[in-house]
Amino acid sequence: MIVKRGLIIDEPWIGHILEGRKDWEMRSQATSHRGWFGLIRKGSGLVVGLARLVDCGKALSPSEMIASQDHHRIPDSMIRSGAVSKWVVPWKLANIQPLEHPVSYEHKSGAVIWVLFSDEVSTRLAEALEATSTIACNTIATPSPTLDTSLVMKASGHPTTDASFRQQTPAAPAHPLPEAPRHLLGRSLITGGNLRNSHFYIGDFLDKFPADSIGGSSKEDAGSRDITVDWGGPSTVMTDIDRTKRMFRKRGWVRQFFLASGAREGDTVVVNASAPYHVHVHVERGSNS
Known part of the structure; x- marks a missing residue:
């Protein structure tokens, strides 16, 4: 094939x-x-x-x-x-x-x-x-060392052909790969301004990100390496960090992230990392939400 x-x-x-x-x-x-x-x-x-x-x-x-x-x-x-x-x-x-x-x-x-x-x-x-x-x-053709399949089939009254046995045998379940452990980088309180302007600040824990992912105020002065942001949507985001604004440079996804998570003023964006350049964000409900 x-x-x-x-x-x-x-x-x-x-x-x-x-x-x-x-x-x-x-x-x-x-x-x-x-x-x-x-x-x-x-x-x-x-x-x-x-x-x-x-x-x-x-x-x-x-x-x-x-x-x-x-x-x-x-x-x-x-x-x-x-x-x-x-x-x-x-x-x-x-x-x-x-x-x-x-x-x-x-x-x-x-x-x-x-x-x-x-x-x-x-x-x-x-x-x-x-x-x-x-x-x-x-794997399918190898019989179990603890099971005489012919005896089982004869006892049940079913044919003992290999094809019949394979038809009766359920497929082995898939074993998910272990997820990479995540550690907390920081939390960002969501304000009314954040919701209106589709952004959130990460300045309080900026030092937790790799230095080469942090750039200046313009795209020409962007960091040399992007961060992958997994926000739970249909696609992740590749972006560096604007040091002057204290936020991820690309912000077009944030509105969908807020909408999808039902974010409200007083909630918190939690930022975790599973690798140096791969972060995951989710919304944690505030006490008044």
């Missing part, structure tokens, strides 16, 4: 897919593609997994989105706020296979939805898929 294309997916959604918690990738439009494709972690330049696209559903209403959260993992608050109103078409996945050794690829300009792989990358992915399938088949 040749894997000729890949799909770029941002965190936290690709993490949910690879860890077995998400089998619908929500998109703004339908696709005619069916079959195997590569799972690309956005911004990494790496194919980190493989999956099979088996179906493409119709656009879902908000109530249908809420009812199917076990498939797509989008929080109820984001659905109700309209933050994901465009991403309502489910691309349904099966046979999700994380790659033990991610495969690098060249991202050619013009690729918007699907990324077309070179022959070399396609071959490497096909080899990875074949190796995974071989391991899976060997």
